[in-house]
Amino acid sequence: xxxxxxxxxxxxxxxxxxxKRNVTEAQIAEISNVIKLDDERKAVQTENDxxxxxxxxxxxxxxxxxxxxxxxxxxxxxxxxxxxKERSKVLETQMKDIQDRIFEGLLTxxxxxxxxxxxxxxxxxxxxxxxWGKELPKLADDAKPHWELAEKYxxxxxxxxxxxxxxGFPLYRGRGAKLERAxxxxxxxxAGKAGYEEIMPPLLVNEDSARGTGQLPDKExxxxxxxxxxxxxxxxxxxxxxxxxxxxxxxxxxxxxxLTAYTPCFRREAGSYGSDVKGLNRxxxxxxxxxxxLQHPDKSYETFDEMLLHVExxxxxxxxxxRILRLCGxxxxxxxxxxxxxxxxxxxxxxxLEVSSVSNFETFQSNRLKLRYKGExxxxxxxxxxxxSALALARIVAALLExxxxxxxxxxxxxxxxxxxxxIID
RNA sequence: GGAGAAUUGGCCGAGUGGCUUAAGGCGCACGCUUGGAAAGCGUGUAUACCUCAAAAGGGUAUCGAGGGUUCGAAUCCCUCAUUCUCCGCCA
Numbered sequence: 001x002x003x004x005x006x007x008x009x010x011x012x013x014x015x016x017x018x019x020k021r022n023v024t025e026a027q028i029a030e031i032s033n034v035i036k037l038d039d040e041r042k043a044v045q046t047e048n049d050x051x052x053x054x055x056x057x058x059x060x061x062x063x064x065x066x067x068x069x070x071x072x073x074x075x076x077x078x079x080x081x082x083x084x085k086e087r088s089k090v091l092e093t094q095m096k097d098i099q100d101r102i103f104e105g106l107l108t109x110x111x112x113x114x115x116x117x118x119x120x121x122x123x124x125x126x127x128x129x130x131x132w133g134k135e136l137p138k139l140a141d142d143a144k145p146h147w148e149l150a151e152k153y154x155x156x157x158x159x160x161x162x163x164x165x166x167x168g169f170p171l172y173r174g175r176g177a178k179l180e181r182a183x184x185x186x187x188x189x190x191a192g193k194a195g196y197e198e199i200m201p202p203l204l205v206n207e208d209s210a211r212g213t214g215q216l217p218d219k220e221x222x223x224x225x226x227x228x229x230x231x232x233x234x235x236x237x238x239x240x241x242x243x244x245x246x247x248x249x250x251x252x253x254x255x256x257x258x259l260t261a262y263t264p265c266f267r268r269e270a271g272s273y274g275s276d277v278k279g280l281n282r283x284x285x286x287x288x289x290x291x292x293x294l295q296h297p298d299k300s301y302e303t304f305d306e307m308l309l310h311v312e313x314x315x316x317x318x319x320x321x322x323r324i325l326r327l328c329g330x331x332x333x334x335x336x337x338x339x340x341x342x343x344x345x346x347x348x349x350x351x352x353l354e355v356s357s358v359s360n361f362e363t364f365q366s367n368r369l370k371l372r373y374k375g376e377x378x379x380x381x382x383x384x385x386x387x388x389s390a391l392a393l394a395r396i397v398a399a400l401l402e403x404x405x406x407x408x409x410x411x412x413x414x415x416x417x418x419x420x421x422x423x424i425i426d
Numbered sequence: 427g428g429a430g431a432a433u434u435g436g437c438c439g440a441g442u443g444g445c446u447u448a449a450g451g452c453g454c455a456c457g458c459u460u461g462g463a464a465a466g467c468g469u470g471u472a473u474a475c476c477u478c479a480a481a482a483g484g485g486u487a488u489c490g491a492g493g494g495u496u497c498g499a500a501u502c503c504c505u506c507a508u509u510c511u512c513c514g515c516c517a
Contacts, residue, residue: 045476049486056486059498063444066497078497085497249473380473 001106001214001368003382004038007031017112020119020329027108034105041098048091051084058084107217111364113329114338120328129340130312130324136345137321137403143348146398147279149405150176153425158279168269168284170394175425179400179412180287182419183393184262187289187314191390194310196260196291201240203263204231209243212369214335224266233266237290238387242365245294249380250373256303257294260390262287279398281353286394292387294371297363300384304338304360307388311342311356314391317415320399321345323352337362344395348402353395358388 007014015028058081065074118127150156155176161169172180188198210216210232215223224233234240241261250257265288280286291310295303308324315322327339342356363382366372372380404411409426417423 042476045486049476052487053485055497059496060444062497066444074497081497 001364002109002112003363003367004034004102004106007035007109008038011035014112018110020113020117021110021332022121022330023110027110030105030108034102034109037098037102037105041095041102044091044095044098048088048095051088051091054084055081055088110334111332111337111361113332114360116326116338117332118326118328121330122328123331125328126331126341127326127328128323129326132321132323132345134321137347139347139402139405140407143402143405145279145348146346146401149401149410150279153410155179155401155425156280166284168282170280170283170285175420175422178420178422179397179416179425180393182416183396184287184289185419186416187391188260188262190310190314190317191260191289191291194258194291196258199237199241199244199259199261201234201237201244201261201263203234203240203266204229205234205239205243206231209239209246212243212246213239213365214368215239218334222268224268234263235267236265236288236389237261237263238292241290241292242369242385242387245371245383246369248371250294250371250383252296252373252375254373255294255296255299255383259292260289261292262289264288265392280394281349281351281398283394286392288392289390290387291390292385294366295384295386296373297381297384300360300362300386303384304358304386307358307386307390308340311358311388311390315342315344315355318396318400318413320396320403321347322355333357333359335359335361335364337364342391344399346395346399346402348405349398353399354392355395355399356389356391358386360384360386 002014011031014031018028058077062074062077062081065071065077118125120126144152147156147158150158153176154174155172157171157173161167161171164171192198204226207216207230210223215232215235219235223235225231226233240263241259244259245257264285266285269282269284291307293303293307312322312324322342322344325341325343327336327341332339336359339357339359341354342358343352344355345351346353362384365385366382369385371383371385373383375381400413401410404413409424411424412420412422
């Protein structure tokens with residue numbers, strides 16, 4: 001959520017930057033509308049505060065009148081207060097209404113794209129920030145996609161997942177389950193080495209938390225909702241982990257705050273269909289290790305680069321072909337200012353699969369979270385929040401299985417062997 | 427799930443309708459004192475918003491949250507949350 005003060009001071013610059021996104025005329029108009037509503041709010045508050053001050057001072061007088069036994073004066077003063085309060089009540093209703101409309105207006109405004117964000121509307125317009133320099137792996141003609149390999153070596157049972165729950169809930173078994181656990185441990189250990197504190201958060205969150213990181217109201221349909229208790233299954237660890245700092249005031253010396261968490265992620269993926277959803281490419285439940293950083297605004301882009309290097313390092317250790325995309329305005333998430341996606345090449349499908357997304361939200365999340373720090377000037381300012389996947393498992397497994405298949409079986413990358421306890425799946 | 431008790435500022439803690447501008451203490455900051463420190467003394471020490479060209483100043487709201495009663499609420503009433511104790515259930 002953007003701050004009204006920013007809309008006021010940087011209105012033209014924001015509208016200009018918005019042109020890189022798919023914003024509508026209505027959204028642009030909303031900027032002026034919110035400012036106008038805020039002007040109204042101020043006028044109403046000024047009037048109402050003056051009325052309340054009057055009520056307070058008259059009430060004090062009434063106390064004195066009673067003490068002195070001046071009952072008639074007290075009675076007429078009471079009448080006066082009643083009149084003032086009647087007017088105040090009207091103003092209070094107005095103010096509430098205006099504030100609701102301001103909040104609704106602000107919720108429709110996406111984050112302002114960073115200078116580096118290329119203009120564009122679709123995936124096609126994303127810029128390749130770093131391309132895979134070497135030749136892409138070529139497999140034998142009889143190379144199998146990962147869902148066939150998973151069945152052949154009894155690693156994942158998609159059918160049992162359907163039986164127990166439904167489509168998109170894979171059941172990992174045997175060495176498949178072990179490989180999954182190995183990757184989780186490997187990712188967590190890498191994050192630990194990079195200085196992230198490990199968190200094991202709740203997997204269900206309340207409405208305030210879903211609202212804090214912006215899942216509500218924007219992406220309501222994407223989350224599973226446990227209606228009896230009004231709790232949401234997390235779509236990413238970002239939600240519980242970032243909400244650790246909701247309504248928190250930090251000291252500038254606390255930065256950077258670096259947190260990592262493994263959690264299963266639950267996504268309804270409403271509206272997806274076709275070959276994209278085959279196998280592990282798109283599922284309702286998958287495992288992911290997330291990294292989150294809270295940082296001083298002056299340093300958040302240094303931190304952003306550090307997070308990119310962290311993700312890149314993991315992919316290199318896994319020996320997977322990858323490329324990094326700088327998302328264009330149209331593909332940029334609602335809350336993000338700058339996002340780089342990591343894709344790995346899945347050689348049998350001959351597809352690039354998104355496995356990580358690293359974003360700087362600047363103050364967009366912290367404004368809604370009320371996540372602030374006490375600055376050098378003694379005043380409170382909004383912190384910057386960033387996060388990234390490091391990494392999302394399901395698609396990494398898909399690429400590993402496909403790329404590493406040989407006539408003897410599927411070889412396990414060197415770094416994972418001490419975690420899996422086996423070198424090859426045969 | 428049931429019963430009882432509690433929730434006040436950075437922390438402890440007083441406060442049962444106007445004398446609260448939330449006492450007092452601790453902590454913190456600055457000053458005085460000192461050779462230096464401690465002690466002592468003094469001053470200051472929440473947040474958000476409104477007003478003001480700015481600063482100073484003034485105003486409003488906030489005593490777990492939200493409603494209500496009242497001219498006036500930390501104080502009375504209602505709903506909810508959290509914590510503690512006991513009972514029930516449970517890995």
